Amino acid sequence: MRVGVVGVGCTKFGKRDITLQELAFEAVSEALKDANLTQDQVDLSVVGCVGTRSYELMPAVPVNEYCGFSGKGPIRVEAACATGSAAVYTAYTSIVSGVVDVAVAIGVEKMTEVETSVSLAVGGRAGNYLWEFHQYGTTFPAYYAMHATAHMARYKTTEKQMALCAVKAHRNAKNNPKAHFQREISVEDVLSSRYICYPLKLYDCSPISDGAAAVVLASEKVVKELNLDAIWIDGIGFSSDTSNMTKRDGFVGLKATVDAAKMAYKMAKINPSDLDLACVHDCFTIAEIMAYEDLGFCKKGEGGRFIEEGESDFGGKIPVNTFGGLKAKGHPLAATGIAMVYEVVKQLREEAEKLQVDLKNYKALTHNVGGTGHFCWIFIFSR
Amino acid sequence: MRVGVVGVGCTKFGKRDITLQELAFEAVSEALKDANLTQDQVDLSVVGCVGTRSYELMPAVPVNEYCGFSGKGPIRVEAACATGSAAVYTAYTSIVSGVVDVAVAIGVEKMTEVETSVSLAVGGRAGNYLWEFHQYGTTFPAYYAMHATAHMARYKTTEKQMALCAVKAHRNAKNNPKAHFQREISVEDVLSSRYICYPLKLYDCSPISDGAAAVVLASEKVVKELNLDAIWIDGIGFSSDTSNMTKRDGFVGLKATVDAAKMAYKMAKINPSDLDLACVHDCFTIAEIMAYEDLGFCKKGEGGRFIEEGESDFGGKIPVNTFGGLKAKGHPLAATGIAMVYEVVKQLREEAEKLQVDLKNYKALTHNVGGTGHFCWIFIFSR
Numbered sequence: 210m211r212v213g214v215v216g217v218g219c220t221k222f223g224k225r226d227i228t229l230q231e232l233a234f235e236a237v238s239e240a241l242k243d244a245n246l247t248q249d250q251v252d253l254s255v256v257g258c259v260g261t262r263s264y265e266l267m268p269a270v271p272v273n274e275y276c277g278f279s280g281k282g283p284i285r286v287e288a289a290c291a292t293g294s295a296a297v298y299t300a301y302t303s304i305v306s307g308v309v310d311v312a313v314a315i316g317v318e319k320m321t322e323v324e325t326s327v328s329l330a331v332g333g334r335a336g337n338y339l340w341e342f343h344q345y346g347t348t349f350p351a352y353y354a355m356h357a358t359a360h361m362a363r364y365k366t367t368e369k370q371m372a373l374c375a376v377k378a379h380r381n382a383k384n385n386p387k388a389h390f391q392r393e394i395s396v397e398d399v400l401s402s403r404y405i406c407y408p409l410k411l412y413d414c415s416p417i418s419d420g421a422a423a424v425v426l427a428s429e430k431v432v433k434e435l436n437l438d439a440i441w442i443d444g445i446g447f448s449s450d451t452s453n454m455t456k457r458d459g460f461v462g463l464k465a466t467v468d469a470a471k472m473a474y475k476m477a478k479i480n481p482s483d484l485d486l487a488c489v490h491d492c493f494t495i496a497e498i499m500a501y502e503d504l505g506f507c508k509k510g511e512g513g514r515f516i517e518e519g520e521s522d523f524g525g526k527i528p529v530n531t532f533g534g535l536k537a538k539g540h541p542l543a544a545t546g547i548a549m550v551y552e553v554v555k556q557l558r559e560e561a562e563k564l565q566v567d568l569k570n571y572k573a574l575t576h577n578v579g580g581t582g583h584f585c586w587i588f589i590f591s592r
Numbered sequence: 593m594r595v596g597v598v599g600v601g602c603t604k605f606g607k608r609d610i611t612l613q614e615l616a617f618e619a620v621s622e623a624l625k626d627a628n629l630t631q632d633q634v635d636l637s638v639v640g641c642v643g644t645r646s647y648e649l650m651p652a653v654p655v656n657e658y659c660g661f662s663g664k665g666p667i668r669v670e671a672a673c674a675t676g677s678a679a680v681y682t683a684y685t686s687i688v689s690g691v692v693d694v695a696v697a698i699g700v701e702k703m704t705e706v707e708t709s710v711s712l713a714v715g716g717r718a719g720n721y722l723w724e725f726h727q728y729g730t731t732f733p734a735y736y737a738m739h740a741t742a743h744m745a746r747y748k749t750t751e752k753q754m755a756l757c758a759v760k761a762h763r764n765a766k767n768n769p770k771a772h773f774q775r776e777i778s779v780e781d782v783l784s785s786r787y788i789c790y791p792l793k794l795y796d797c798s799p800i801s802d803g804a805a806a807v808v809l810a811s812e813k814v815v816k817e818l819n820l821d822a823i824w825i826d827g828i829g830f831s832s833d834t835s836n837m838t839k840r841d842g843f844v845g846l847k848a849t850v851d852a853a854k855m856a857y858k859m860a861k862i863n864p865s866d867l868d869l870a871c872v873h874d875c876f877t878i879a880e881i882m883a884y885e886d887l888g889f890c891k892k893g894e895g896g897r898f899i900e901e902g903e904s905d906f907g908g909k910i911p912v913n914t915f916g917g918l919k920a921k922g923h924p925l926a927a928t929g930i931a932m933v934y935e936v937v938k939q940l941r942e943e944a945e946k947l948q949v950d951l952k953n954y955k956a957l958t959h960n961v962g963g964t965g966h967f968c969w970i971f972i973f974s975r
Contacts, residue, residue: 253830259650267642267672270835270966280851283832283967284678287668289650295667299682305689308828445691447636449666452653468663583653584666 212304213432213439214590216244216425217551222539223389224321225419229258229268230275233317236421236544237276240313244425244437248277251425252309256285257296257316257543272317282309289579290492292316293422293546294447294586300426301442310431316548317421318541325417341454350414350493352454352581354406357495359460361408363510368408370513371494372399375412375536377522378491382533384563387548389418389539413494418539422547424554440554443572444477444589446470450582461510463582466503470587473574474505477589481505484527484589485568486556488549490578491534497521500576501529504587528566531556546577546586557592568592595687596815596822597973599627599808600934605922606772607704608802612641612651613658616700619804619927620659623696627808627820631660634808635692639668640679640699640926655700665692672962673875675699676805676929677830677969683809684825693814699931700804701924708800733797735837735964736876737789742843743878744791746893751791753896754877755782758795758919760905761874765916767946770931772801772922796877801922805930807937823937826955827860827972829853833965844893846965849886853970856957857888860972864888867910867972868951869939871932873961874917880904883959884912887970911949914939929960929969940975951975 218239220232227235233256241247254276256269269285282303288295293316300312341347360366376396382388394412402411432439446469451457458464474480481504489504491497498512506527507515515521521529532538532552535545553573555561571592578585601622603615610618616639624630637659639652652668665686671678676699683695743749759779765771777795785794815822829852834840841847857863864887872887874880881895889910890898898904904912915921915935918928936956938944954975961968 267670269671270832270963273832274834274836279832279834280848281832282830283671284681285670286682287650287670288652288666298667299669299685302682302685302689302691305691306685307688308685447665449653449656449662449664451657451662453657465663580653 210305211429212301212426212442213429213437214424214442214550214554215427215432215437215439216240216246217554218243219387219422219548219551220420221387222418222420222541229317229319230271232319232419232421233272233315234276236423237313237315240423240425246311246425251278251281251311251313253282253300253303253312254278255296255299255312255314257292257314257547258285259287259289259292259318259542272315288584290542291546291577291579291584291586292543293548294577294588297424297547297550297588298445298447298586301445304426304428311425311427313423313425314547315421315423316543316546318543319419320417320541321419350406350409353493353495354409355454356460356499356581357408360495360498363461364513366498366513368400369396370517371413371498372396373516374491374494374497375399377516378530378534378536381531381564382537385533385538388533388537389416390537409493415492415535415540418541420539420541420544422544422551424547424550440557440590440592442588443591444473446473446476446587448585452580452583462499462503463578463585465582465585466500466576466578469585470504473587473589479572479589483570484572484574485570486528486531486566487574487576488532488552489529489576491530491536492540494536496578497529497534504576523566531561531564531566546575549575549577550588553590557590593688594812595684595809595825596812596820597807597825597933597937598810598815598820598822599623599629600937601626602770602805602931602934603803604770605801605803605924612700612702613654615702615802615804616655616698617659619806620696620698623806623808629694629808634661634664634694634696636665636683636686636695637661638679638682638695638697640675640697640930641668642670642672642675642701642925655698659698671967673925674929674960674962674967674969675926677960677971680807680930680933680971681828681830681969684828687809687811694808694810696806696808697930698804698806699926699929701926702802703800703924704802733789733792736878737792738837739843739882739964740791740878743881746844747896749881749896751783752779753900754796754881755779756899757874757877757880758782760899761913761917761919764914764947765920768916768921771916771920772799773920792876798875798918798923801924803922803924803927805927805934807930807933821941823940823973823975825971826974827856829856829859829970831968835963835966845882845886846961846968848965848968849883849959849961852968853887856970856972862955862972866953867955867957868953869911869914869949870957870959871915871935872912872959874913874919875923877919879961880912880917887959906949914944914947914949929958932958932960933971936973940973
């Protein structure tokens, strides 16, 4: 049975002085309105929330209640920075299994309740706690710096090429009213920003943002009965990998992305070249370059050239992160994967306004990573 | 498509001086051995963990890796004390949807890493944080005490009837080698134990335990191909309710249980009288009495008499919590719902040894509550 995305909502990302519940409600109410459905028509609510930065330790109940889903099936999922996609997955399988007809997946994160240093330290625990975090203090800029130096050493990838990812992200985010940052930056801005962990500089890193996104999924039966406008989920891929970096085969890519992509392309019966656009997990600029390669948009090692030659920009081989990416739209952990679905749906419906890409096959992909590939979730959509 | 439970494992519950990962592995390895399957044959691992009491803030990755599931689909779920059932649900729908063939659901909790007072305070946040917990300091003994006083006032339920639930639990747990407590207690022991929150005394409350449980689920196709011994999942029910007690219609039962039961009985096409046994969520003795009524084992208000007349004991209308219940086996939050499946599978396979009940229809139910009915999950199984 096919499952369609019939409604999407997303809050403005950034520092938001409202509660976790209120953030969620903002996204949910937009998604329900977009779907032209009410809470009564929803059978299951899946709340994605990493949540360790908020006073709400078990966020599903307050979020559900505030959003009007008391009495509905409730569940919270978490898969670090890929939490949003895990929520979409749980909603999707609940519908395909026939247990429910309509489900909402919510991703919400209130990250600015604690200071940046605390947020970074808490985030570091998504890595390998006992060995790498506790022993060496490794947090995520350091993890991705290892990937960046490895990629630079092996493939001559440059800091400038990485900077181009950030510049593209900010250029796109300027036209995205939901983005945390809405101003352009130059390559020089990136290169002259302070090092967080060599070779990654401030502008190579995604920010700490509050935000929420929500999608309403429905069975094909309901889509037809209610004559809803659906974007279909054609493929799903997921994988995981060891959190212990010393056990990895290498650092120039994420094996979890490669494996999840294989699964998703197979299920959707398409090749990367069939895609009209993609949203990839650019928590750091090097992550976007590795994603080009691991997702098969170009060969391994050619990611730097791919951005340099404009292949991931409007008019290129495959526009990537036209919404501004995690880098400039923001990265409220659990919201991110669902916000990608929001973007893809807007694009495939040709509602992306200034950021609209040219559509040929009406197919798009989302790529959401937890940790450094500890989790990877990929979805392929079509109109 | 039908889904079968093909392997079950459960650790000894209690104060365990091993890590979260090691606890999980103990259950997983038992479950895989029981199923006669290896990690390679598992497609998806769903880790249930509330986890707020452990240093592992994002437990799915370390648990998965330690259990040998790196590279598999990973997801963590949480639904407060009903987390284990939410994990089983996610594994179940993943299989019925056709995305995977074999999935493992793991429930693991390391609760004794923090002091009891901290654990209680953290647990209180599963209630209504801003209003009831933050404002009034309400924690779970207090919540269930409200239910108990309401039930006593309306139905003349007595402290002695509640005590009988604890006595039965301890009597059964004595013969369960996995139980936290393995000694009998008397009604007098319960009645003379100190009040935690009137009318609930120490022996009316489930303990704080470490523990893990795991189940391996497989599609009917795989069950047939590999000739596995399966206990089938015939029905699923879930619901939720407001966390704000002031918004509830009453306190003599849990609406979420009533609604979830209706859904599960309908899906399994059975009545309560068809069940050979049930595992219910007796986090407090009053919860077991309310469960008898809300699940339809007796009429509303007759739960006290039901236990008094031995109807929930061996040889009664429906033996309940023959494994010792949360009360005496222990209640390591996320492990609980999965440990119930473990017990039901052992019973339906007639492997429950000294605790074996007489089977007529080979049908059993598990009932797992989060908060005070903020979440409720029910499964119905058959051989």
